[in-house]
Amino acid sequence: MKPLLRVAIDCNLSTCLFARSAGSRVLGPRRSVVRSVSAAVGLSAARGPIWAISWALAAGLLAACNYGGDSVRRPPNIVLVTVDALRPDHTSLYSYERDTTPFLAELARTGVVFETAYASASWTAPSMASLFTSLPARSHGVLDGFLTKAGPNARHDMLSADFVTLAEFLKSKGYRTFGVSTNGHLSQATGFAQGFDHFLEDSWKDSDRANEMARSFAAELRGGGPYFLWIHYFDPHSRYRARSPWIERYSESKRDQQRWAGLSMPELERRVSIFKRDEAARAAVMRLYDSEIAAVDSAMRELFEELGIDDGDMLVLSADHGEAFVEHGRMGHGGDLFEEQVRIPLLFRLPGGRRSGRSRVPASIVDVYPTIAAAAGFEIPEGLSGADLFSMSGLNSSQRVIALELDRGGRSRRALRKGKWKFHMNLRPVAQPRLYDLGADPAEKHDLSGDESEIMAAMRQEWDAWEGAHTLFEAPHVSITVSKQQAEQLRALGYAH
Numbered sequence: 072m073k074p075l076l077r078v079a080i081d082c083n084l085s086t087c088l089f090a091r092s093a094g095s096r097v098l099g100p101r102r103s104v105v106r107s108v109s110a111a112v113g114l115s116a117a118r119g120p121i122w123a124i125s126w127a128l129a130a131g132l133l134a135a136c137n138y139g140g141d142s143v144r145r146p147p148n149i150v151l152v153t154v155d156a157l158r159p160d161h162t163s164l165y166s167y168e169r170d171t172t173p174f175l176a177e178l179a180r181t182g183v184v185f186e187t188a189y190a191s192a193s194w195t196a197p198s199m200a201s202l203f204t205s206l207p208a209r210s211h212g213v214l215d216g217f218l219t220k221a222g223p224n225a226r227h228d229m230l231s232a233d234f235v236t237l238a239e240f241l242k243s244k245g246y247r248t249f250g251v252s253t254n255g256h257l258s259q260a261t262g263f264a265q266g267f268d269h270f271l272e273d274s275w276k277d278s279d280r281a282n283e284m285a286r287s288f289a290a291e292l293r294g295g296g297p298y299f300l301w302i303h304y305f306d307p308h309s310r311y312r313a314r315s316p317w318i319e320r321y322s323e324s325k326r327d328q329q330r331w332a333g334l335s336m337p338e339l340e341r342r343v344s345i346f347k348r349d350e351a352a353r354a355a356v357m358r359l360y361d362s363e364i365a366a367v368d369s370a371m372r373e374l375f376e377e378l379g380i381d382d383g384d385m386l387v388l389s390a391d392h393g394e395a396f397v398e399h400g401r402m403g404h405g406g407d408l409f410e411e412q413v414r415i416p417l418l419f420r421l422p423g424g425r426r427s428g429r430s431r432v433p434a435s436i437v438d439v440y441p442t443i444a445a446a447a448g449f450e451i452p453e454g455l456s457g458a459d460l461f462s463m464s465g466l467n468s469s470q471r472v473i474a475l476e477l478d479r480g481g482r483s484r485r486a487l488r489k490g491k492w493k494f495h496m497n498l499r500p501v502a503q504p505r506l507y508d509l510g511a512d513p514a515e516k517h518d519l520s521g522d523e524s525e526i527m528a529a530m531r532q533e534w535d536a537w538e539g540a541h542t543l544f545e546a547p548h549v550s551i552t553v554s555k556q557q558a559e560q561l562r563a564l565g566y567a568h
């Protein structure tokens with residue numbers, strides 16, 4: 072690891088890693104030789120069949136796409152960009168009223184935009200672990216974790232070394248692998264650096280810093296052989312700042328631009344009652360958020376030009392979760408599983424732009440790994456929960472099940488989407504299940520659980536089947552020492568619970 076590596080939090084893996092339980096059979100992307108760190112603590116995996124039948128039935132490609140059929144001649148460079156808390160309906164890719172992402176829109180002209188894409192959870196760690204393992208949250212076990220308590224007891228679920236991550240898979244195929252993280256939940260300490268030859272992290276920093284770290288790879292990227300580069304941008308995560316020159320385009324009033332700028336998530340949450348009754352105030356906060364999105368889009372353009380990332384490379388753009396602006400009474404993310412918190416953008420631009428259009432295949436973040444593998448010309452490894460999104464053409468999209476889970480800080484929620492229906496279960500604190508018709512009610516405002524008893528029963532059955540097919544994996548933990556100052560900084564970012 073180069074000296075540029077800066078870990079914002081201290082940890083000692085050798086003394087604090089432990090497993091919660093042991094199990095038996097493992098299906099899925101598991102390495103054949105378990106790393107010593109896992110063996111030392113007797114870590115093994117307990118998971119059931121990874122493919123639920125409903126996933127295998129999969130979904131149909133309904134939109135008009137001029138997909139070509141040419142095969143991949145050589146493994147392409149692969150660039151994966153994830154943007155923290157980027158909700159799709161605030162980007163130009165998804166017809167937002169502001170042109171917040173003109174660069175992404177340019178890329179999308181020779182790419183495929185998945186109109187209905189979901190995270191696996193509504194906060195960073197489980198969702199990104201799902202991206203890197205192609206497993207739902209329960210099956211990789213990265214469910215809970217806080218970095219907000221000062222002292223040595225900040226316990227965080229860790230991405231187990233048992234899994235062959237996307238980075239490790241590509242490395243095994245001869246890729247040189249590079250990672251840049253600006254979110255402390257996606258760190259070497261929490262297991263997210265596995266598979267990366269070069270991994271730089273500097274937590275809670277914006278795209279200037281992310282680009283600086285990525286730029287430091289420039290000479291090596293130009294070296295021989297294909298590379299895999301992952302960059303995680305943080306800008307749209309709170310605190311929302313007024314980013315110039317975009318904020319001036321979104322609002323002429325200086326006062327309006329600055330009124331809510333720089334407030335922490337707890338400070339914004341304390342003002343939820345204002346945002347509920349005052350649409351202008353809510354809109355002003357969203358303008359700040361939009362300016363952060365535009366800043367990332369601009370940073371991406373700059374970096375791609377600098378690194379020479381072009382049409383010959385594969386690009387994948389997504390997010391770890393969305394962001395709420397009191398649609399269901401909350402701000403931020405990680406609180407529930409409503410659409411604003413779990414929908415993510417998903418754009419694939421394949422080398423040479425050989426497929427383009429918009430796809431209505433219901434997509435999940437677990438599909439990113441197999442879709443990249445297949446598009447790069449590799450056989451998809453066994454045991455992945457997701458599917459190659461480009462192989463789903465013609466199948467019935469209404470059959471595909473999208474499962475969502477949230478288990479954090481004592482809060483436990485489940486949701487399941489199938490066709491137009493979305494079913495919610497709050498397990499802790501317990502509440503009545505709810506049902507929404509996303510076709511007629513995409514904002515999830517009208518609970519139909521009392522009117523649609525047959526659908527409710529079917530959705531519950533669907534959930535039970537999915538749950539039965541995806542048993543829990545007990546992930547190891549890492550204990551992270553957080554300084555008082557770091558804890559305060561993190562609470563300000565909205566990680567306090």
Ligand SMILES: [Zn+2]
Nearest residue numbers: 155156195391
């Ligand atoms: Zn996040």
